[in-house]
Amino acid sequence: MKTYLGIDVGSVTTKFAVLDENNELVTNIYLPTQGKPIEMVQQGLKQIKQQLSNGADICGVATTGSARYLAGVIVGADLVKNEITSQAVAALQYIPQVQTVIEIGGQDSKIIIIRDGIVTDFGMNTVCAAGTGSFLDHQALRLNMNIEELSRRALDSQTPVRIAGRCTVFAESDMVHKQQMGHRTEDILYGLCQALVRNYLNNVGMGKDIQPPIVFQGGVAFNQAIVKALREELNNEIIVPPHHEVMGAIGAALLVHEEMVNSQNGSKFKGFEVSEIKYHTSSFECxxxxxxxxxxxxxxxxxxxxxxxxxxxxxxxSQSR
Amino acid sequence: MIRIGIPRALLYYQYYPMWKTFFQELGAEVVLSSPTTQTMLSSGASRVVADTCLPVKVFCGHVLSLVKECDYIFIPAIRSVQRRVYNCAKFLGLPDMTKAVIPESPPILDIDIDVNKGKRVLYQAIYKLGRHFTWDPLKVRRASIAAWQAHLNYRELMSSHSLTPPQAIEKMLGSSEVEPKTHSSHSTSTQGTIAIIGHPYLLYDEHINHRLIHRLEQAGNKVLTPEMLTTEELESAIVKLVGRAYWTYEEEVVGAGGHYLESRIGGVIGIMAFGCGPDSLMMDVVRRQAARLNTTPFMSLTLEEHTAEAGVVTRLEAFLDMIYRRKRKQVEVCV
Incomplete structure (x- = not known):
């Protein structure tokens, strides 16, 4: 069986997706990056090797995400692609009529506007990570609960309170204030979700023509409270595709499949043995x-x-080699 | 010989051949600061108040690098170069601000350029500047005429030969003025044509824009810039979009943006500085026009000293992918 591997190394999580020749998902892996992109790529490859049957042959590898160049060198990628193109291609594969892709990850968030199957506009958050997964994680940690609990309890909110979401620092002081005033935790949590959505739409989504169907991808799409807040704010149905958290990796695999079919070249994939090699990283001042x-x-x-x-x-x- | 320091920042890109000719005609030597480095940017940023924009921080870094290299530093206060058109406050106060934040600076030669006050005042200002070098008003007059001619030649060179300011300066004044270009390997196949719009101090400072032009060319694109358009082309685009210019140098953003959005090219990229008021207003005009026309892809990039290279690269890659994939789809539809 011919298969294509997509690797998405993000700041918070590392994702792997293997597609077969009909672009069906064979297997996928979702790992925390934990600040160790090289080790996680190696660990992911090891797991994929175990999950794939013996007949599976990797015919192309693509990397994407913020560590795409690093990961590309390690595995011997045939294609190194930016996250925006990868996410858009994956969304189009599952929902061909899609017009808007909302992607919220650990440290960055994107919006992609698609018309008639082609990307017409996109936006990305700048240095500020307010309005991304880390923001919610941080608040969950502060309230001593995990992110699943935050999501579940936020959905129980009756009358959400207004939280300033422009900046994590302000959001935090606002939340503390609301706690001390005696508001219910559930209401504060949902208020926080609404703040994140407002912040996203005002920053990343500013000036973008958001039209349905709207697809919501990325790790944060696990959070049902955020999905609800987005639905309320945009007044539209929000589609969360089945493998929303690995869409970047799926997109990369789709792109490398297309690339390999067009170029007719053999894959530069270095094989699963790279998971055993000891890599050494260092830096110096030029x-x-x-x-x-x-x-x-x-x-x-x-x-x-x-x-x-x-x-x-x-x-x-050495990169061009 | 008196040495006049000129910072390679802000209005250098618009007027350097003119300034250099003027001072040389009056018998002075011109000392130009080297291209922006991280050291210059950090030293400049450490002097100014916190809310100063990136280009001014870069400017102060250049002035600091010239402190021991020259007898005077030339910093004009350009208030207005067209009637009822206004410049940013940071340009108006540039000589005074520099004096305040860099007290160790050599004496600053400043000149107030304000065409609203009429020709007489302008000529008096030029004469006052020339008096640092000569008491002979005719000599100052000759120098200013030669300087103006150099400026016209410079503009003509850029618009008729499609040159960027660094390329035109190199051609006019010899190669020692510009940093050596390491990339001569222009790709033979042209993937597309991309126009970049914005002020020259952002477009051609490779340090603060992370070698934007180089990256676009490496990806096989032909790059167009505002200076390659004629004054008439820029003005007619301004008339169409905003009626009349309010800001000095509005043609570099609104004029060039309006023109290129309608000239059937691959895409337009707008470059602006974080915290720049005029830029945020002007770029929005272009963005709205791009949305209205809906024919040419447009993206704006905001630069500041914390702008990571990865952010610029990812956006550029995605923007170029968007253009290529759109083109490919159109070809498929035609076939």
Missing amino acids: KACPNLCEIAQLSINGQVLAQWGGRCDLWER
């Missing part, structure tokens, strides 16, 4: 000019595999 760029390098047994992080091409030679 002294070639006053910019003093921090160059990160990836090596095996002292042999440099890739270097990047510079403002010029001086160190990035």
Whole structure:
């Protein structure tokens, strides 16, 4: 069986998806990145190897997400693609009439506007991560509950309170204030979900023409309270596709499938053995000019595999290899 | 010989050939600061008040790098170059602000350019600047005519030969003025044509825009910029979109944006500085026009000193993908 592997290495979670030749999902894996992208890619590959039957042959690998270049070097990717294109392609595969894709992940959030099957506009959050999964995680932690409990209890809210969601710092002080005033925890939690949705729509969604069908992807789509808040705010049905949390990886796999069929080349995939290799990462300050760029390098047994992080091409030679 | 320092920032990109000619005609030597580096940006940012915009922080960094290199620093206060058109307050107060935040600076040569006050006042201002070098008013007059001619040549070179300001400056004044271009490997196949719009101090400062033009060219695109358009083209786009310009240099954003959105190219990218009031108003005009026309993809990028390279790269990649996939779909439909 010919299969295609998509790897999405995000800031908070690492996702894997394997598709067969008919673009059906064979298997998928969802792991916390825990600040160790290389180890997680290796661990994910190990798990995939166990799950795939012996006849399965990886005919193409694509990486996406914020660590896409790093992951690409490690696995020998045939395609390195940005998250926006990957998410859009995956959404179109499952809901071909989709006009709006809302994607909220751990540290970033995106909106993609699609018309007649092509992306016409997109937006991404800037440096601020208010309105993403980490924001909710942080608040859940502060209230000493896990994120599932937050989601469940928020749905029990009768009269949600208004929380300022522009900034996590303000949201937190607002929540503390509402607690001390004696509001119910459930109402505060749902107020927080509404604040996140408002913040998302005002920042990322500003000026975008949001039309149904609206698809909601990314890890935060697990949270039913957020889905409800989005539905209320947009006054439209919100479609959460079955594998919403691995859509980026699915999109990458779809794209590499297309690429491999077009190019007729063999895959550059280094095989599942890469999960056993010991990678070494280090960094140094380049002294070639006053910019003093921090160059990160990836090596095996002292042999440099890739270097990047510079403002010029001086160190990035290995990437083009 | 008197050495005049000129910071390679802000209005340098618009007027450098003119300024250099003027001072050279008057027998002075011009010292240009080197291209922006991280050290300059950090040193500039550490001097100004917190809410100052990125281009002004860069400017102060350039001034600091010139402190021991010259006898005077030339910092004009450009109030208005067209009647009833206004400039940002940070440009109006540039000489005074620099004096306040960089007290160790060599004496600042400033000149008030305000065409609202009439030609007479303008000529007096030029003469006052020239008096630092000569008492002969005719010599100042000759220098200013030569400077103006250099400026016209510069503009003509950019619009008729489709050159960017750094390329035109290199052509006019020799290669020592611009940083050496490491990339000569222009891709042979042109994927598409992308126009970038915004102020030159954002478009051509490779440090603060993370080598935007280079990245676009590497991906096989032909890059168009506001300076490649004629004054008439820019003005007619402004008339169409906003009637008449309110801000000085509005043509670089609204004029170029309006023109390129209707010129059947792959896409338009607007570059603006975080915290810039005029930019946020002007870019919104372009964004609305892009939505109204709905023919040419448009994206705006906001730059500040915390802008991560990854953010710029991801957006650029996604924008280019969007254009290629759209093009491919159109081809499929035609076949």
